Amino acid sequence: MAEIVLAGVGKDYKNGIRALCDCNLTVASGEWLVLVGPSGCGKTTTLRLIAGLEEPTKGTISIGGKSMNHVPPGRRDVAMVFQRPALFPNRDVRGNLAFGLRLQHGFWGSFSREYKVREERALREVASCLRIDHLLERRPGELSGGEQQRVALGRALVRRTAVGLLDEPLGHLDAALRQKLRAELPLLRSRFPATMIIVTHDPAEALALGDRIAVIQEGKVLQVDRPENIRMKPCNGFVAEFFQDPR
Numbered sequence: 001m002a003e004i005v006l007a008g009v010g011k012d013y014k015n016g017i018r019a020l021c022d023c024n025l026t027v028a029s030g031e032w033l034v035l036v037g038p039s040g041c042g043k044t045t046t047l048r049l050i051a052g053l054e055e056p057t058k059g060t061i062s063i064g065g066k067s068m069n070h071v072p073p074g075r076r077d078v079a080m081v082f083q084r085p086a087l088f089p090n091r092d093v094r095g096n097l098a099f100g101l102r103l104q105h106g107f108w109g110s111f112s113r114e115y116k117v118r119e120e121r122a123l124r125e126v127a128s129c130l131r132i133d134h135l136l137e138r139r140p141g142e143l144s145g146g147e148q149q150r151v152a153l154g155r156a157l158v159r160r161t162a163v164g165l166l167d168e169p170l171g172h173l174d175a176a177l178r179q180k181l182r183a184e185l186p187l188l189r190s191r192f193p194a195t196m197i198i199v200t201h202d203p204a205e206a207l208a209l210g211d212r213i214a215v216i217q218e219g220k221v222l223q224v225d226r227p228e229n230i231r232m233k234p235c236n237g238f239v240a241e242f243f244q245d246p247r
Contacts, residue, residue, distance in 0.1 A: 009059030
């Protein structure tokens, strides 16, 4: 686990669009923070900046007390789960889960007997927690949408990184499955501790998952607070209306 600090972070694109404006945000080590707001408000851009997939126009991003501005994604100790599972269709579930681990240890390291034992133990633990241990030999095309998303989540969890970034991980699932996985996500917390930032446009999901919630509108962080305060003490009309009737 590691503290994440965004200090005066901004992101402007070459087409003139300002995706993020002077973002100041601190996520405590081990905290679950939810970024919530309408589509196009800058939530995913914030995740991509933290992951190193994009560079900030200004400001500093720190993880664990170290500036990450010029650190490549692979050296940030960060795992990211995208809205779409983005699994490798030519690999079975076991191969998809193991992919990130093998990148961590390098090509030659993955051939050692000691590594293979550790890998199998890690894969079994994650698969059991996510209840996909019976699917290890199947390909992504043989899985349901919910099963694919569990595999994508497992691929991130198995690496045991200090930081986890979830970009609308339940967004494309049907309502019943979304509610089921929403209830299960917090149960993984004690088994796989990490500082977690979750992006959603769903206020109910934000209230259910976050230790704190950061409400974003048009690239600006409007309010960062505990769920009960977001509901009962909104900072302005936009926040009040956004959380008026979450379902």
